[in-house]
Amino acid sequence: MKNFLQPGDALDCVAPSGGVVSGTPVIIGSLIGIASVTAAEGAPFTLQRKGVYRLPKTSAQAWTQGAKIYWTSGGKATTADSGNTLIGIAAAAAANPSDFGDVLLGPTTV
Template identity: 55%
Template sequence: MKNYVQPGEHLTLTMAAAVVSGQLVRVGSIVGVAQGNAAEGEDVVLVRRGVFDLPKTAAQAWTAGAKVYLTTEGDLTTTASGNTLIGVAVEAAANPSAIGRVLLDGAIR
């Protein structure tokens, strides 16, 4: 197949702002976790699929299997309205807690 480029689970993209390794990043409709640090204008590899421990809305309890959404402010929440679905909670997270375990499925929404 001459037109095949790559699997797409890891994408190298140019950052519009500085990012740190492990940070959840949105580039347009693409969401992934930065594999390394990058300054504004530099390239970084975004991992689009897998299970990650990510910052969540602290005052919210999550249950395993709950859909997880990214807000325009960059917070993770289980509130669907006005937010972008990025994956599901892999395990329960208490209220309050700062971190939730999330399965990113790599889908573009």
């Protein structure tokens, strides 16, 4: 293939308004991933697009494996879709209460 550029597991991006923090989800339009480094607004950084990440979650939720997971504007993973952005699926069950959950990044098939 002459038009293949890269696998896309990690993309070079420019940090949006407010910058990015290493290990946290970043949403740039419809592009979603995890920042590999902390970068100030306008600085280059690598966005990890695939993998399973342990993320802070809404403590008072129980997750089942395979549940759709969304990111809130307050910086928590949640199963509540209203007003939140879909980031992936629960890679494992998470108890209520618990502060973290494992999320497989990427689109869901449901």
